[in-house]
Amino acid sequence: MTTTYFHGGTVWTGGGTDARALLVRDGRIAAVGAPAEAAASDADLVIDLEDGFLMPSFGDGHAHPLFGGLEAEGPDVRPCRSVAEIVDEVRRYAEAHPELDWITGASYDGSLAEAGLFDARWLDDAVPDRPVVLRAWDYHTVWVNSRALELAGIDAGTPAPELGEIPRRDDGTPLGTLREWGAVDLVAAVMPPRTTDVALRALQRAGRYYLERGVTWVQDAWVEPAELEAYLAAAAADALPIRFNLALYADPRRFAAQLPDMVAARDRVRAAASPRLTADTVKFFADGVVENETGALLEPYCSGLHDHGMSVWGAERLADAVRAVDAAGFQVHIHAIGDAAVRQALDAIEGAIAANGPRDRRPVIAHAQLVDDADLARFTELGVIPNMQPLWAQLDALMTVLTVPRLGAERADRQYRMHSLAASGAALAFGSDWPVSSGDPRDGLAIAATRRTVDGDPAGGWTPHEIVPVEAALGAYTAAVAHQAFADRADAAWGRIEPGASADLVLLARDPRAADPHDLPGIEVRQTWLAGTPTLGAPTSGDGDHAAAGLEHPNTRPVSERTAALPS
Template sequence: MQDILEIAFRGGSVFTGSGEPLTGQAVLVRDGRIAAIVPEEELESHVGSDAEIVELDGALLVPGFQDSHIHPTGGGTELLQCNLSEAGNAEEAVALIAAYAVANPEVPWIQGGGWSMDHYAGGAPLASLIDAVVPDRPVSLASRDHHSMWANSAAFRAADVDANTPDPADGRIERLVDGSPAGTLHEGAMGLIEAHAPAATVELLVAGLARAQDELIAQGITGWQDAMVGAGSAIPDPKDAYYRLIAEGRLKVRVRGAQWWKREAGLEQVDAMIATRAEAEALGLPDHFNLGTVKIMVDGIAENFTASMIEPYRDKCGHNTHNNGLSFISAADLATYVTALDAAGFQVHFHALGDRAVRDALDALEAARAANGPSTLRHHLAHLQVVSASDAARFAELNAVANLQPLWACHEEQLDTLTLPFMPESAQDRQYPFGDLFNSGARLAAGSDWPVSSADPIAGSHIAVNRISPETENVPLGGDKQRLDLATILAAYTSGTAYVNHRDDATGSIAPGYFADFAVVSPNPFEVAARDIFRSRVISTWIDGKCVYAATDVPVASK
């Protein structure tokens, strides 16, 4: 007796996770997994009368997107707090703060984030801007990239931060002429305020994670690597929020979490991390939740001159300074830590933005390989704004994955005003060198760092292919040699991140036996001009063969 298939997708193209899309093929699903891919003209011989036929109407069926570096709980929570991500300039940001304060008079300390550095002189907003609308209670707001904080005078008073407060070793306080805090804190200096602000409740974090899951599923994302799980990080620890959603049967996506490495501590953290990994494994959900990764912040970001660079930054007149950025962990200690984590079976997820940070991370992986032998742990380096030519080739040699945030590789105003003028000359044409990494044989994964930037994989793919914003005429960042083709970047968002997440045996590809996790994209981005990729969008998302999102204005055609 013939088995009855649950669903068959037909009438569009099929991107299997690599290469060019298939045409004229139907994808068959049974019991939440892909049963077969067959020619459309043979479909009737494979389905029973009760099977649901989904008509793609020319759309592209892709494996569910996976985000290789994201902060969903922080992003979702910010949407529920004072959210500045929609502000187009400084005035709009201040108006949003004022409106939130009026609407929430019971909140004793206003928190949230999402402001953009390019809206303020030098990327550093002043406390006086908030003081003008909220003078009577503390306000502290993370920047969109979460490497800086904007606070008002009441927050500085509550934290006892004044002209006599020294900069911490891993951060910096922007100051007025008299030395008093101007309103912005960078990197580790944010902790001076965070130590006094109210901690997020589990209830808020659960609500934020649930909101984020809905937002991300609507963008075709069915799995991710959470880049910050653990206490002591800039974003509240999401572990208990995940556990709550799991207990309530509400976690739909597939998550690999990266436990946060406290840079002020050392190897004594490893045993606790092993215990936390085992705690997650005891949940018995290997297809949906795992904490087998450790996240290490090697450096900061270029916009506030804390990305760790081989050559020093330049001043506004183009002269070399003595500032090479910040290495949060010494190269020697980093090698020691990575070797221990590799030996303990942990994947290491590096934040490495400057070329010296990238080199230190690769050196640490080389040291781990020398001590422990070849690794199957799929260590990966995220962000990679500047990578030296000699280090680009080392990724393949060390089986290190290049974890790209494509939206950042865009020739736009913020880069021209806050970054490139201050970069060493050797780094000018090596911004986000995706093409160099790919051509040197590096494996690619792709993510967003949301809420730092949009999580939309279509928007990210557009920038990876074009290297400029939609409908602009700028010169592509890094020139044509750094562009990726559409199939390559979509592979990074699907099979590439599945590989990083150790889930490439069942996700990230459309192949028999794999989970039926899909996104349906219309119009098919392979059939539009490269400059119009951004016009495509996800119209439905499927997990385990069930439709978990459908755009209300584009009904899923089925019969």
Template sequence: MSTLYTNARFWSSGKEIFHDLLVKDSLILAVGEDVKNFPAETTIDLDDAFVIPAFLEGHAHPIFAGREAAGPKINGITSIEEIKTQVKAFADANPSITWIIGGAYEAAIVEGGDFDAKWLDEVVSDRPVVLHAVDHHTIWVNSKALELAGITSATKDPQGGTIARNSDGSAKGTLREPSAMALVLDHAPANTLESDIAAIKYACKEYRKVGVIAAIDSWCEKDMARAYIAAAQTKELTIAFNLSLLATPTTWSGDIDDFNEIREQCLELDNSSQLQANSIKFLLDGALSAGTAHLMQPYVDDPTSHGIAIWSDEELLNALVAYDALQYQVHLHAIGDAAVKQALDALEAMQGINPTWDRRPVIVHAQLIRDEDLPRFAQLGVIANIQPLWCYLDPMNKELIAPRIGNERNNQQYRLRSMLNAGAMIAFGSDWPVTSHVPMQAIGVPVTRSNPADGVTQAWVIEEALTMDESLTFYTKNAAYQLFRENEYGDLEVGKRAAFLVLDSDPAQNPAAKIIELVS
């Protein structure tokens, strides 16, 4: 079956606008004037619509998003009282749920971001409550959760994490970074295969609605990977997924055999391109909002702290060398400038040890980068995965991060133009559910360095802005390259899958353009 899509403005990175596209058996057969060389069985007039390739998601946590959607929804709420109201309503409506887990609250609504367990106790005291902050490096819990976890004034901060405390040393109710969060979450009921498959199906449905055709789950634990495999076996994946399997300093070497088995199981699927497990996730530091991102210079609000380095240099290099030798792509979370330097140093050393191959290493977030480290991305072939919806002065940057690091460093975040000038390749990802998974809400933000939809019209460091062509490229062509899917997606080229979005207008003229249809 061949279908001619005509009377449209087709955009594809690096090409002139063309007006016709011919599809046969879900693949692009011809574009532009070349469509005249082939017969078309069906013709669809797109009425001068603007058409772009479908988006690809270069950094997200889809299962976490699906899990979070099953709890109280507090995204976007701007007061403690409103959050408490939502939590109480959820608890009253779900009396049989033993642990109430939801998110994601805006930490900036409380000075310093330290939330008190007693506030949640006022609405739910008989069951543990755990709420994730929007940075997903922080949780706010009630007293019952602290009690069940056995957290007291005598409990020490775990390595790589912190427990916010009252003046008497008792836990206040806010815990930061995975090691501290685990003190509570390890006591919560375990997620099941069935619940995680439901979360994956939710994520697929939400992604398709917003025009995302392929995504990476960039914090994939072993049981989560098995849920993806089960969903693929029952044909419940409606978009393609890459899995980035989580390595930690204490477990990475013992996980190698399991990760190899997961990768092999993906290769044995009927449609092996639908699910790939070729990436390893490394969490090098925390978040600026939590005061745990690793910085070269100390925090303004705590001159004794440079944040947290989760990996030692030696352990990180050993793990990178081992996984790279097995031809896994590495995906390193690094937010602070010290973490970015550590990532680049380790990747450079790794490349000096292992043979060359098409490795495409990724550093995700890269919010603060030293001038001398900017050119190293291109020199080492490192892809910088950036979250476009963060590239404006939002409440978190203005109210929480700036007081921690000072305005000068705050204004050095997301140096996208500087990165491009230094030759770096940039791909985009949302970090969903940390922020919205909707690309059309994000692509205009790094262009204007503002976000009128959020009420912020003042540009933030406009000299670091992108063009709309660049922004679209980073969410299509470059994201496809990052995911090793450039032969399937990312461009409107002959031979690639016919996955494209029909928009009601040109995003360059109207960043709030709407998706009319996803063709795939």
């Protein structure tokens, strides 16, 4: 049994109080404040916080860690700022890897081509003889070369797929850009499976990325069978670097056959008995996103191009599926961007409660970009957790160029009602959607507490009445995510510093509550502890996001076809 004594700084418990000392015994909090000081002589290890800020580690309530870790496995296209740069990088990578039958990579900026439409022939110039598949920042769009189209059987005669789009040239031939699952799956079906070694490397990279930013628990918000196998392999090898909960993806095209497999998947994860892996959640998409007018709205889009947007399931089918998943004991996690989708999701959850009776279910609605006034109080009434991405609540180029023109100024100013939801009593929790946008909680904290861009615009903050103060934002990244994760129970507690809880901690160089919120991304992370074990060597610091295992993700969002469908 190892006992560690922390002193010499601020210990933020997450419960509204500060202390000056902490005692950790065998990976759990043993004492806080004066009781810890009284027991200091029992410590095997003494850590001087050097005026730092010790707090519960962060959680990420909505992300795609395996995707993020895989970005280092192919051509390095993320930093490219032109189509020519992407093509050159693909050429370089292909020439360096003649042994690869397929060239795959992620994730390119979809705004580099007009309307996000990329031509297969551009990639043909780099690699004409092997298939090339690149994912966009949205992770719902891919750009492929002609060889990949050929192998997938996609030609002028291929019909428009369900839940997908194949943009075409004037002569009807496929351009080379594939949007949404129905189209992307045509290529995915003929790609070679990912090897276990590659998946394990990706999870290690993702874990390192998160630990360097003080995160110890992540909700993987979209897990299909291949990803499940990767996590199980990592668990079997005792190679999971942090805690993960898996949200098994519910596909409206084959849900009836999926549910028994989901139950079996949960059973397999439980049988693996890893303290760092659970699979207790099912993920639904209620709609798309505003930026390509597939987010489902109560009132039509300003252009009217797609009218009210897209309902992925339809109200009745979503309600039936949510009720079935809830009856099987899963937590429900629903992507809902538009106000019509949010209402549909709330209705489905309300129906499940009525049909299946009371229990501790903690359903989640992710993003909740637009919430109608009539639905605001329903989050609290139904016990629904709004998991929101604070980094998106800013007037960056994506918002001003793509979002606002589609919603109109008045409706656009009702987006990301974080303060309103929290004030209504809802259990507001934060997530990142990494690698779509930065997975660094410091970046999200800065936007939550200012609603200003990295350049400081606008001076008073966009819709400043929706600002979430720093301490409340810290709670949304810690205790609230723990609540979402069912990790505020005595047998599995983290997210607060209190006796009996797991010592999942992060040490910041200074108190974020005393800093200018705009400067929060630059506060150094000195160390992260998982169940009392330190996880980092050198500390990290910098402006916003910084590299981890070769991955970099800016704290601003590109104007790109990432907006065509956020993988949430």
